[in-house]
Amino acid sequence: MRITLRQLQVFQTVCEQRSYSRAAELLALTQPAVSQQIRQLEELLEQPLFEYVGKKLYLTHAAEYLRSTAKDVFQRFDVLDMQLSELSGTLKGELRIAAESSAKYVLPHIIAEFQRLHPNITPILNVFNRAQLLRRLNDSRDDLVIMTDVPSEMALEFMPFLSNPIVAVVNSDHPLLQITPLTLQHLADYTLLQREIGSGTRRASELFCQQKHLQFNSFVEFNSSEAQREGVSAGLGIAFLPRYCAFRELQAGSLRELQLKELPIVRSWCLVHPQQRHLSPAAQAFEDFIVQQRQLISRIAAKFAVIAAS
The missing domain is CATH 3.40.190.10 (Periplasmic binding protein-like II)
Known part of the structure; x- marks a missing residue:
């Protein structure tokens, strides 16, 4: 087989982008040039590499094998x-x-x-x-x-190397700051500001709430910790945030960490x-x-x- 590295590069980019036109833009090529490279690969392999279903581009089994080899x-x-x-x-x-x-x-x-x-x-x-x-x-x-x-x-190799404490934070004039002694059940009366599905912080906080039988009645969802943090600052509710994420606001006093014996949720970052x-x-x-x-x-x-x- 006379497969070239350039052909593999073009093929790999099409796989990642699922689009001939976007691959052409990234590689500074014309779309016909990308199509030609893929066609030459298919001729060498004697197998189709891509197929359209509707408007979506899908990899064939041959493409999956070639993608693994190219990687x-x-x-x-x-x-x-x-x-x-x-x-x-x-x-x-x-x-x-x-x-x-x-x-x-x-x-x-x-x-x-x-x-x-x-x-x-x-x-x-x-x-x-x-x-x-x-x-x-x-x-x-x-x-x-x-x-x-x-x-x-x-099948992963991993090595823990640093703790990642997750704490409950509120804005500086939140009513929970006036309650003594504060318990987890006091939090349930307020809105929980949470990350999107798929977030590690959300996964950790949901598991914590399940273990502690803590049920919130209302939620607001954010797709970033920065937006979540701003929601707390605006008074929308409570959030479980990595302490590292809110350290500047905690230092300035615009956000406050709730002091509860069950917190922080301590997890470890791992090199994987x-x-x-x-x-x-x-x-x-x-x-x-x-x-x-x-x-x-x-x-x-x-x-x-x-x-x-x-």
């Missing part, structure tokens, strides 16, 4: 590039990290410290909710994933990757950094924790 090929070239850079005495290349949205406040500080040691590695950080991360893990799309609540049914995925030198360097620099990571996290608790 492996490009990953191996990434590893080769980094290995060659190691031989020259400089570790360089891209490091693709996908993280739960609650990690995006602390993670840039950790990455900054890592890059001081490895200035030629280019981190690429993308933030998703838990459901999206699970799909990306299943497709092995990232070098490393940072998430809580690692699913046991998937599929068991079958061979770590690139850059990913291995980041994993080694997390293991070797626990004290540094704790000091970074402590800045947020002290501010939030003050």
Whole structure:
């Protein structure tokens, strides 16, 4: 077979975009050029790769097999590039990290410290909710994933490295702040501001409420922790938020953390990757950094924790 890397790149982009026209835009090609590359691949494989059902583009079984192979090929070239850079005495290349949205406040500080040691590695950080991360893990799309609540049914390697406390917050003049002693059942009279289905924070708070038999009568849903936080500030209700997410507002006093013996909900962020995925030198360097620099990571996290608790 005389399959070229360019053909695989075009094919991979069409798979990701599920569109010839969007793939052409991303690759700076014309749509006929993309179609020609796919047609040449189909001739080499003697199998159709895509089919339309209505207006939607679907992958055939042959395309699924080729997609898996193409992913492996490009990953191996990434590893080769980094290995060659190691031989020259400089570790360089891209490091693709996908993280739960609650990690995006602390993670840039950790990455900054890592890059001081490895200035030629280019981190690429993308933030998703838990459901999206699970799909990306299943497709092995990232070098490393940072998430809580690692699913046991998937073949994953994971390493816990930092706690992610989830607290109940209200605005600064909320009536609950005047109740002593405050209990969980006092919260049930107010509206719960929650994240969208698929969010790790929502999953954790729902499990907590089930375990504590805490039932709210009204809800408002937001698709980001920032909007959720603003909803609390506006007086819409109560929210369970990662403390890191609200630390600036807690420091300023515009939001207040409810003091309850059952809280915070403590979960751990984990460094995760599929068991079958061979770590690139850059990913291995980041994993080694997390293991070797626990004290540094704790000091970074402590800045947020002290501010939030003050």
